[in-house]
Amino acid sequence: MKFVAITSCPTGIAHTYMAAEALEQAAGAEGHEMHVETQGAAGSQPLDPGVIAAADAVIYAADLEVRDKERFAGKPFVDVGVKAPISDAAAVLTAATEAAARGAAEPATAPAAPAGGAAPAPATKVTSGGGTGTRVRQWLMTGVSYMIPFVAAGGILIALGFMVGGYEIASVEPTAVIDEFDATSAYSWGALLFLTGGAVFGFLVPVLAGFIAFAIADRPGLAPGFLGGAVSLTVGAGFLGGLVAGFIAGFVALGLTRTPVPPAVRGIMPVVVTPLVASFVTGLTMFLVLGKPLKALMDGLSGWLGSLSGSSLVLLGAIIGLMMAVDMGGPVNKAAYTFATAGLATAGASADGNAVEFTVMAAAMAAGMTPPLGLALATVVRKRLFTQAEQQNGKAAWILGASFITEGAIPFAAADPLRVIPALMAGSAATGGLVAAFGVTLRAPHGGIWVTPLIGNPLLFLLAIVIGTAITCLAVCAVKGIGRRTEAVPTAAEPAASAAA
Incomplete structure (x- = not known):
């Protein structure tokens, strides 16, 4: 059979491509043809229309809205989260095969306009099904996924600026850089990097x-949404105001889009009326109603973070670390990561290199690195506790963990969740607590060891990761040995899993 698939995850970094590879491998093993469009952080190469036309069914393995979903109108489809094929691609493929056998599905486009001329609702992942909580999470993570590249670029540029020019550049005026730039001066280059990063932030x-x-209203929501964020x-x-303004x-x-209007007005609704009215309503609400309360709430959160020190900061680091390992890229992990990146957005271009927000970000990244690193080490230390496929996955987990791709631990957790996940949580909690205790700081939201030069106290950061990796390894080996009379001996018949990218 012939299948096409769309994969996407909130950050567009790991799950998106791991799901694509899992689907391609499962299809190849069953003798099917699979073409995958990855809608990730690197952009996407749209599927050829001829390939779509020839497909027997479509697989949506996405946690965000599927872009240009109308291309698949009338095709039988399976709609699952992005982690489903990573955990069990064969089951997803079986569901797609059954969907194809049942025949054509309802069109995947938005429903037809009701009587009275209301425009159709946008066809997105979040409107295709799921409960209210699921849809709210997907709307939120859509915004976060588009925000992360700005956090990464801005944070790294600012960190480079401070590293090159010193913290004095925080007081530089843009006109001084423009009018007095000196190509031979480290201070000038640092100031340029700092101002550029601040502009991105x-x-x-x-x-x-x-x-x-x-994510909620499709393109008609962009103008009022950006306006709300600016207000x-x-x-x-x-950051909190941006969340509220977006919703x-x-x-x-969305309400304006679904409002019945005369046919003569329908054409200008999405480009004139909806952005105009929605922008005014959003601006009015933010300026006159919610602005002050949200500012007070944001000030309170910033004040609470700023007041943390000693054991309270260590406890927060341990909790963040534990959350990073609970589901390895799932909702709990993303909640912790979003909290950390929100801190970066709050601190922005602050010259305070020891701000608590930067320590929280460092704890989140270090704790997200130790699950795959600890499992990779465990496959070396106690090889016979793991199958041949897991040993192969362990080789890939070294690179994935070092690059802060926590999803590298998923194949191990999916095969033995009750043993593996608690062990990962123990190691990550220890790592997060140690990072906080050491006072490590980080301005970049991603990068793993590759951004070590930008980390405050980099040697202590690496020490925390080494200790957390060792704890994870020891815990995994201990729990996987419980109840075993003999260690698991890998068989030659077991296929070796390829390295997930």
Whole structure:
């Protein structure tokens, strides 16, 4: 049979491509033809229309809205989360085969406009099914996924600026750089990097709000969403204000999109009326109603973070670390990661290199690295506790863990969750607590060991990872040995899993 698939995850970094590879391998093993479009952080290469036309069924393995979903109208489909094929691609493929056998499905486009001329609702992943909580999480993570590249670029540029020019560059005026730039001066280059990174950071909250609104209402939500994010910055409501503004703009735009209008007006609704009215309503709400309360809430959160020190900060680091390992890229992991990146957005271009927000980010990244690293070490230390396929996965886990791709631990956790996941949580909690105790800081939201030069106290950061990796390894080996009379001996018949990218 012939299948096409779309894969996407909130960050667009790991799950997206691991799911694609798992589907391709499962299809190849069954003798089927599989073409996958990865809608990830690196962009996507659209599927050839001829390939789509020839497909027997479509697989949506996505945690975000599927872009250009109308291409698959009328095709039988299976709609699952992105982790489903990573855990059991064969089962997803079986479901797709059964869907193809049942015949054509309802069109995958938005429903037809109702009487009265209301525009159709946008066809997105979040409107295709799931409960309210699921849809809210997907709307939120859509905004976060588009925001992360801005956090990464801005944070790294600012860190490089401080590393090159010193913390004095935080007080530099843009006009001084423009009028007095000296190509031979480290201070000038540092100031340039700092100002560029600060400019990138200025887009964080508008992008977050804009793409939350986009996930809810499609393109009509973009203008009011970005406006809401900009107003949030103006009133000082920051990251929390951006979240709220995105939902307000999205729902107002969606309501206007679904409002019955005369046919003569329908054509200008999405480009004139909806953005205009939704932007005004969003701006009015943020300026006059919610701006002050959200600012007070944001100030309270920032004050609480700033007051943390000693054992309370270590406890927060341990909790963040534990959450990073609970589901390895799932909702709990993303909640912890979003909290950490929100801290970066709050601290922004602060010259305070020891801000608590930067320590929280360091704890999240270090704790997200130790699950795959600990499992990779365990496959070397106690090889006979793991199957041949797991040993092969362990080789890939070294690179995945070092690159802060926690999903490298998923194949091990999926095969033995009750033993493996608690062991991973123990190691990650220890890592997060140690990072906080050491006072390590980090301005970049991703990168793993490859951004070590940008880390405050890099040697202590690496020490925390080494200790956490060792704890994870020892815990995994201990729990996998419980109840075993003999160690598991891998058989030659077991296929070796390829390295997940």
